[in-house]
Amino acid sequence: MVNWTMDEWARWLFIYIGISESYAQQLQELAQKFYKYPRFHYSPIMVSDLYEITENIKDMLAIGDIADYWKDPAVPTPVMQAAAPEFTLVFPPFTPQLYGAMQ
Numbered sequence: 001m002v003n004w005t006m007d008e009w010a011r012w013l014f015i016y017i018g019i020s021e022s023y024a025q026q027l028q029e030l031a032q033k034f035y036k037y038p039r040f041h042y043s044p045i046m047v048s049d050l051y052e053i054t055e056n057i058k059d060m061l062a063i064g065d066i067a068d069y070w071k072d073p074a075v076p077t078p079v080m081q082a083a084a085p086e087f088t089l090v091f092p093p094f095t096p097q098l099y100g101a102m103q
Contacts, residue, residue, distance in 0.1 A: 026051045037061065037070035 010021035017024075026047055033054060034040045043050075050057070061067045 023047065030054070033058070037067075038073040039070045 013019055013021055013024050019027075030040075030047065030050060034057070040050075061070060
């Protein structure tokens with residue numbers, strides 16, 4: 001195991017991954033909160049936006065049907081309709097071409 005200083009870790013993240021240390025911390029916090037919900041992995045919501053609405057999402061996930069949907073590991077369809085017919089979210093399917101190839 002490598003013992004990195006925070007400066008070394010931040011530098012490594014920036015050089016090899018292309019992200020800042022604060023962005024990596026946001027990713028880690030979101031992963032800890034939403035790892036039980038695989039459909040978030042396919043969501044095109046920007047990490048910064050997702051981070052800002054974390055409390056709203058937690059409230060939404062307190063509703064059983066909605067939580068069950070996000071827990072389903074299936075790739076989401078382009079349009080998801082929740083229980084209320086006036087509530088529609090549109091999520092395009094995840095493709096590496098859309099977001100750039102990940103290494």
